[in-house]
Amino acid sequence: MKRILIALTALAVAGPALAQEPLTLKIGTEGAYPPFNYYDSDRNLIGFDVDIAKALCEEMGAECSFVAQDWDGIIPGLIAGKYDAIIASMSITPERDEVVDFTNKYYNTPPAIAVPKDSDLSEATPEALSDIIMGAQGSTTHANYAAQYFPDTELRRYGTPEEYKLDLASGRIDAAIDDVVVLSDWLKTEDGACCKILTTLAPDPEINGPGAGIAVREGEAELIEKFNAAITAIREDGTYAEIQAKYFDFDVYGD
Structure with missing residues (x-):
């Protein structure tokens, strides 16, 4: 009986901790599309897409890492589970929407x-x-x-x-x-x-679609909701404007 009580106590303590484990995501990007995603001289991924991704992950309380992928294989890599989301200036188009799901846009330029x-x-x-x-x-x-x-x-x-x-x-x-x-x-x-x-x-x-969005595998509605909420949040709290100002002297979000 004592062992059972100890085990139940341990589960009760561990339960909230497990529930609070952060979301862990791998973000796919190209790394060859400046100023949106590219490498600096030290081979670090940088750019507007990368900074937006980091801001969204922070807003969601997610631990994120980046995976560089050639453009022509970036959607197959997502579908295969190589990463969990694509943040790489990918336009939301009907053709792509047949194989992946998209968040709302996070920018739109012509x-x-x-x-x-x-x-x-x-x-x-x-x-x-x-x-x-x-x-x-x-x-x-x-x-x-x-x-x-x-x-x-x-x-x-x-x-x-x-x-x-x-x-x-x-x-x-x-x-x-x-x-x-x-x-x-x-x-x-x-x-x-x-x-x-x-x-x-x-x-x-x-x-061209309505703009660039974040692509995720089909059926991951909860992840899309998290990203959409985070996009709204960073636009409202000034984080988006701060990142935008690093790269552009005009509004890239569009109407």
Whole structure:
């Protein structure tokens, strides 16, 4: 009887402690999409996505670690259980929503086209961009946008943004399409001094979706609720604005 009482007492003490164990999450990101997610000189993952992820984890009381994953395998990695959520500037699209679930958006910026400074291009119409070569990162909304709206443009898909940037700077392609923030950030660098923004583009809701969200495996409604509540909280308490100010001088959340 004494042993039973001791065991019950131990369970009563341990129960609350077990219930208070923090949420542990692995966050998947790309690490090749500055200024949103990339490596610093010491090979630390940094960027807007990373800082937002850390803030959300702190708000949720979660212990989070990061896993870097190439973009073309980032959704398969989530589905396979390599990590629990993707925070990597992933646009919420109907196509992706068929295989993963999304939180609310945490930012929304438009696509844009960059060209060499000496380019003869002056507008982004299907006619003006016909018979040119445009680069885009593969498996992105930007590549899909180019294929849909500029059907006579030769579209080259690259594994990373760095690859199309190199080809644009060296004259192997005539234009590139990506997020306006990504392109604008690159143009401020020595390598990006070659080029300029031709124009920003009106997003297509069916292609670009309502913005970038956090992807989780299907059926994890409780985790989505936690992330959504945390997104609201960091926007209301000023944390979001503080992180945004580190990277941008304008509102990236959108309407």
